[in-house]
Amino acid sequence: MKATRILLTLLALTGTATAATYTVKPGDSLYSIAKKAGVDAPTLMKLNKLPSTTIQVGQTLNLGGTPAPAARPQAAAPAPVATGNATIRAAATRFLGARYVLGATGGGALDCSSYTMSVFRQLGINLPRTAAQQWRVGSAVSRRDLRAGDLVFFNTMGRTASHVGVYLGDGMMANANSYHGRTMIEPLFGNPYWANRYDGARRVLN
Structure with a gap:
């Protein structure tokens, strides 16, 4: 339940059920946002058509989708580690x-x-x-x-x-x-x- 609350806090849902956004805060990096969202940095760059990994405080990033209900946060927990290593x-x-x-x-x-x-x-x-x-x-x-x-x-x-x-x-x-x-x-x-x-x-x- 704690992991679910953290993930829901990070993901600010847009008006559809398939898109999620995140507003960049001080201290954030593209890598740290990608890791928390369960994607890799190159994917996040592609989703937002970013020319580089540089991001700005207050910038809204498209995270590509909302988490699936119930079991998804626990099932996906190991993924950011492997993705992070590859990145x-x-x-x-x-x-x-x-x-x-x-x-x-x-x-x-x-x-x-x-x-x-x-x-x-x-x-x-x-x-x-x-x-x-x-x-x-x-x-x-x-x-x-x-x-x-x-x-x-x-x-x-x-x-x-x-x-x-x-x-x-x-x-x-x-x-x-x-x-x-x-x-x-x-x-x-x-x-x-x-x-x-x-x-x-x-x-x-x-």
């Missing part, structure tokens, strides 16, 4: 293969923090520019509670959070790797280099 992986893989250049922010080249900025921009979230600044956003996450979309941080230069990547689930992360000279997906704790330099993680996706 995060799609955003992360979009920039794979870009050259690593310290201080670069685009044009075919990125560094570690501009890579995470680029990934999260696709999810409607603007991150600060440096790894140290990104270390101070969101909420701390323990290693055992990591989930796809968490920022993972490492001490690679003798100071906390000198490197950052995106956790993708299943023990893998995506990052701009200076040693290999490109953005790539690689093991997190399965790689002794990263495991020995791990600082912690921050969650910016609700």
Whole structure:
């Protein structure tokens, strides 16, 4: 019943039985709205003919349909997690293969923090520019509670959070790797280099 009340609060029904809308509130991102509505971000963009993931407070979004009665909220509960993982992986893989250049922010080249900025921009979230600044956003996450979309941080230069990547689930992360000279997906704790330099993680996706 609690899940049903939350879902009904999020969905403001229009005049028909087949359409539902949501008004963007401060702190919302396209990703978080899509997750709560049980759809993925690309579908939400298509429904609303959005050219990017950027949304505005007060904007009304079409969510594509009302929930089915009774059992639907419980039956659909696992779906947003799987959809979220796929959306995060799609955003992360979009920039794979870009050259690593310290201080670069685009044009075919990125560094570690501009890579995470680029990934999260696709999810409607603007991150600060440096790894140290990104270390101070969101909420701390323990290693055992990591989930796809968490920022993972490492001490690679003798100071906390000198490197950052995106956790993708299943023990893998995506990052701009200076040693290999490109953005790539690689093991997190399965790689002794990263495991020995791990600082912690921050969650910016609700």
